[in-house]
Amino acid sequence: MNNTVILGAGPAGLSAAYHLKGKSILIEKEDRVGGLARSMEIDDFIFDYAGHIFFTQDRYASKLFKKLLKDNINFKNRDAWVYSKNIYTRYPFQANTYGLPKDVIMDCIIGLIDATLRQAQDNGNGRVPRHFEEWMDATFGDGIVRHFMKPYNQKVWAFPLNRMTYEWISDRVMMPDINEVIEGALIPPHPPLIKGGRGEFGPNSTFAYPLKGGSQAFADSFIPHLKRTEVLLDSEVVSIDLREKVITVKSGVGSWESGVRNKREIGYEKVISSLPLPELISLCNKVPKNVKKAAEELEFTSVYCVNLGINHPEITEKTWIYYPEKDIAFQRLFVQSNASPYVVPKGKSSITAEISYSKFKKIGNEGLIERVIDDLLKIKFIQKASDIVVSDLLDIKYGYIIFERERQRKVDIIHKFLRENNIITVFRFGEW
Numbered sequence: 001m002n003n004t005v006i007l008g009a010g011p012a013g014l015s016a017a018y019h020l021k022g023k024s025i026l027i028e029k030e031d032r033v034g035g036l037a038r039s040m041e042i043d044d045f046i047f048d049y050a051g052h053i054f055f056t057q058d059r060y061a062s063k064l065f066k067k068l069l070k071d072n073i074n075f076k077n078r079d080a081w082v083y084s085k086n087i088y089t090r091y092p093f094q095a096n097t098y099g100l101p102k103d104v105i106m107d108c109i110i111g112l113i114d115a116t117l118r119q120a121q122d123n124g125n126g127r128v129p130r131h132f133e134e135w136m137d138a139t140f141g142d143g144i145v146r147h148f149m150k151p152y153n154q155k156v157w158a159f160p161l162n163r164m165t166y167e168w169i170s171d172r173v174m175m176p177d178i179n180e181v182i183e184g185a186l187i188p189p190h191p192p193l194i195k196g197g198r199g200e201f202g203p204n205s206t207f208a209y210p211l212k213g214g215s216q217a218f219a220d221s222f223i224p225h226l227k228r229t230e231v232l233l234d235s236e237v238v239s240i241d242l243r244e245k246v247i248t249v250k251s252g253v254g255s256w257e258s259g260v261r262n263k264r265e266i267g268y269e270k271v272i273s274s275l276p277l278p279e280l281i282s283l284c285n286k287v288p289k290n291v292k293k294a295a296e297e298l299e300f301t302s303v304y305c306v307n308l309g310i311n312h313p314e315i316t317e318k319t320w321i322y323y324p325e326k327d328i329a330f331q332r333l334f335v336q337s338n339a340s341p342y343v344v345p346k347g348k349s350s351i352t353a354e355i356s357y358s359k360f361k362k363i364g365n366e367g368l369i370e371r372v373i374d375d376l377l378k379i380k381f382i383q384k385a386s387d388i389v390v391s392d393l394l395d396i397k398y399g400y401i402i403f404e405r406e407r408q409r410k411v412d413i414i415h416k417f418l419r420e421n422n423i424i425t426v427f428r429f430g431e432w
């Protein structure tokens with residue numbers, strides 16, 4: 001019997017183990033901690049599972065990050081861009097249209113003026129947008145929506161935008177101000193950080209990253225502090241008996257079917273779970289029908305990450321680039337080697353291309369690496385295919401949570417049931 005069992009050793013599970021006062025047992029199906037923020041090594045290139053940068057406005061989290069990583073931290077200024085209409089404009093798009101074709105700039109400015117006038121005429125009494133798509137139209141106007149917001153968000157969420165809510169936006173999307181938009185249309189892009197300038201928008205305008213070891217170094221830095229925690233790696237939870245309060249775990253090498261894997265039963269008083277809610281519910285026995293249904297109907301986006309090593313010392317100075325246009329497979333390129341020079345061998349660069357998919361936008365992984373390389377050639381990001389010296393494709397089933405109208409109702413049903421069974425769920429995939 002262990003008082004508290006923590007499921008999943010990603011950032012949330014590690015943090016739970018770190019902060020718990022009593023003894024705990026931390027169960028992770030992979031052979032290392034870190035979850036989506038773990039890294040892997042291929043031919044001396046270190047790739048994060050999905051490219052991870054670190055930023056927070058929370059003073060405690062920032063202090064903890066420094067305590068854990070000590071001097072193994074690289075601080076960076078964001079240098080983010082958008083690539084559309086065959087040119088690069090600085091992020092955020094809405095405040096940096098300089099250089100785009102004149103008719104596109106006109107669409108953006110006139111659309112925003114229209115939207116602003118509409119809001120002024122409504123004087124706060126206008127119709128409240130019913131969904132994310134209407135919110136974009138009301139906030140940005142037709143031009144910015146048509147040339148960036150809509151196509152980019154369609155790519156990244158792979159979900160009908162008119163079924164999404166907009167409560168998640170908070171400080172993630174820059175609200176345009178007419179002065180800034182006009183200035184951004186007339187004046188060439190600023191260097192990334194001018195204090196108070198357009199480039200400084202948002203919580204990640206500066207960010208941190210482990211100097212050595214990729215984002216895995218962050219996850220590993222918890223381990224020496226987990227003195228009261230038994231960490232079980234390569235151990236997959238296969239069932240949770242809610243009545244007997246017993247978790248069954250399979251662990252070790254080999255396959256379950258071959259019988260080489262060990263089966264272990266672990267009793268608990270409380271569970272802290274960071275597992276995606278649909279996965280967690282599917283592991284539990286005796287789940288009422290309405291809870292099962294709610295979990296099965298939660299909406300999410302999956303993501304392929306194509307990791308590429310490039311035979312070029314500094315392929316770009318940019319930190320990441322957004323690609324709103326349909327004819328390019330990926331929606332974002334993260335330049336991993338610009339987060340830290342130590343994630344690549346000398347004279348090389350590395351990138352991760354992110355491609356969202358879902359039941360609404362089915363994309364197979366066959367030929368995807370080649371498609372990404374073709375697109376990189378098409379936009380002249382690389383000069384020849386043989387520049388790619390390492391390639392790998394990762395398939396992340398649970399990438400982004402979808403905020404849709406029914407989300408809160410479903411989550412409340414599931415959380416209530418789990419709480420009644422002494423299971424607390426945490427963070428991105430547990431809170432959903």
Ligand SMILES: Cc1cc2nc3c(=O)[nH]c(=O)nc-3n(C[C@H](O)[C@H](O)[C@H](O)COP(=O)(O)OP(=O)(O)OC[C@H]3O[C@@H](n4cnc5c(N)ncnc54)[C@H](O)[C@@H]3O)c2cc1C
Nearest residue numbers: 008009010011012028029035036050052053236237399427
């Ligand atoms: C493409 C992409 C890019 C991102 N970039 C950033 C970024 O730059 N910065 C940032 O802060 N965040 C970023 N995120 C978000 C970040 O990855 C998550 O917020 C974070 O990983 C969530 O941590 P977690 O511990 O809750 O979940 P996870 O990291 O998903 O960890 C859950 C763990 O549970 C384990 N598990 C699952 N099922 C079982 C089972 N049955 N038995 C045992 N173990 C199990 C998994 O193996 C995993 O290790 C990104 C996400 C994506 C998809």
